[in-house]
Amino acid sequence: MLTGRTALVVSSQCRSYTTKHGLRPVPVLPNATLETFRKDAFEPATPALLPRQTFSQLPAIPRWFSPASDRTTTLNRHYLARFGATxxxxxxxxxxxxxxxxxxxxxxxxxxxxxxxxxxxxxxxxxxxxxxxxxxxxxxxxxxxxxxxxxxxxxxARVYLAQASINDLPRALRDDLPVPELVLKVGKGDVYDSSIWIGQAPTYTPLHRDPNPNLFVQLAGTKVVRLFSPNAGRAIFARVQEIIGGSASATMRGDEMMQGAEKKALESEVWDDDVESGRIGFEAELNKGDGLFIPKGWWHSIKGTGSGMTGSVNWWFR
Structure with missing residues (x-):
C-alpha cells in the first residue's frame, strides 16, 4: 500500500503519460539518498524510480554507446572490439x-x-x-x-546479448559498471548476481519474477517495464497456463516462455492494451541514466522500444 508521502511523489514527480487498464506510473523518489531509498522503496518492497538521470555518470554509457545522427544510439564498436574474444x-x-x-x-x-x-x-x-x-x-x-x-x-532474425554476468567480463568492462552505493549499503551489502542486456530495438523479456531485489539501470535507448505484485503476477501466469492448457512452473522458467503458445499468450496478457483482464500493476519508461527498483518476487516484463541500440544493466542484491 502506498504511503501518503509516496502518493504525493506519484502525483508531483511522475511522467505525464497515462497507462491503461489499471497500470499506474511507478512512483519517482524525491531524491537518491540511501535513507529515502530504504524508507520509500526497499523496506516497503514497492517499485520505485530513482530521480531521472541518477546513473548518467556510469562510465559504460559514453564508452559502450555512441549517439547516431538520427537521434538513435549505436554501439561504440571501436571500444568494444578490444574485448572481442570475450x-x-x-x-x-x-x-x-x-x-x-x-x-x-x-x-x-x-x-x-x-x-x-x-x-x-x-x-x-x-x-x-x-x-x-x-x-x-x-x-x-x-x-x-x-x-x-x-x-x-x-x-x-534478432540477436540479443542477454543476461551476461558482469563478473564474466574483462576487468576493464567490469570497471565501466561499478556497483551503485545503494546496492552495496541498503541490504546485506553483497550482490547476488548482475547482468548486462544489449540489443537492437525492439527487444523483449517476457513476464517473470526474481528471487532477489533488483536495481535495473538503462544505459542506452528506451525500455518500458510493466510490473505486477506477487499475487497479481501469479494470477496472470495462472490465466495464461489455463488459456494454453499448460502446466509450467512459475518458479522454474525455461525457453517455453520465449516461443510458441506461452510466449504469445504471456505477451498478449501483459502488453495488449485491449485485453480486458482486470490487471492491476505499474508501468515505467526508462531512458539513458534512469534506474528502477524491482522488489523481490514482483513480476515484470520489459520491452525495448524505438530504434537503434538499447542497453541495460541490473544488479540483484540480498
Missing amino acids: IVPLEISNNDKFTRIEQSLSFFLECVNASSSTYDVRPSRYFSAYRPGARAIRRTSQSNTFFSAAALTPPT
Whole structure:
C-alpha cells in the first residue's frame, strides 16, 4: 500500500503519460539518498524510480554507446572490439523460433553491424545454425560485407546479448559498471548476481519474477517495464497456463516462455492494451541514466522500444 508521502511523489514527480487498464506510473523518489531509498522503496518492497538521470555518470554509457545522427544510439564498436574474444550469452529469435548460444563478443558486434542489411540467397550452413533463417555471403578482397545488400529478403532474425554476468567480463568492462552505493549499503551489502542486456530495438523479456531485489539501470535507448505484485503476477501466469492448457512452473522458467503458445499468450496478457483482464500493476519508461527498483518476487516484463541500440544493466542484491 502506498504511503501518503509516496502518493504525493506519484502525483508531483511522475511522467505525464497515462497507462491503461489499471497500470499506474511507478512512483519517482524525491531524491537518491540511501535513507529515502530504504524508507520509500526497499523496506516497503514497492517499485520505485530513482530521480531521472541518477546513473548518467556510469562510465559504460559514453564508452559502450555512441549517439547516431538520427537521434538513435549505436554501439561504440571501436571500444568494444578490444574485448572481442570475450564469450557472451546470446538469445537468437527468428519469428517463432528461439535459441540460446554462447559466442564471442566480436560475433555479436558483427551481427549488430549486419542487422540493417539484407540477405544473399546463398545459404551458409555455419551461420544459419546460429541465426535461424539467415543467409550470409563470403568476404572477398573487395568487400567485407557480412550480408549481401543486393538481395531483397529483409532480415528477420534478432540477436540479443542477454543476461551476461558482469563478473564474466574483462576487468576493464567490469570497471565501466561499478556497483551503485545503494546496492552495496541498503541490504546485506553483497550482490547476488548482475547482468548486462544489449540489443537492437525492439527487444523483449517476457513476464517473470526474481528471487532477489533488483536495481535495473538503462544505459542506452528506451525500455518500458510493466510490473505486477506477487499475487497479481501469479494470477496472470495462472490465466495464461489455463488459456494454453499448460502446466509450467512459475518458479522454474525455461525457453517455453520465449516461443510458441506461452510466449504469445504471456505477451498478449501483459502488453495488449485491449485485453480486458482486470490487471492491476505499474508501468515505467526508462531512458539513458534512469534506474528502477524491482522488489523481490514482483513480476515484470520489459520491452525495448524505438530504434537503434538499447542497453541495460541490473544488479540483484540480498
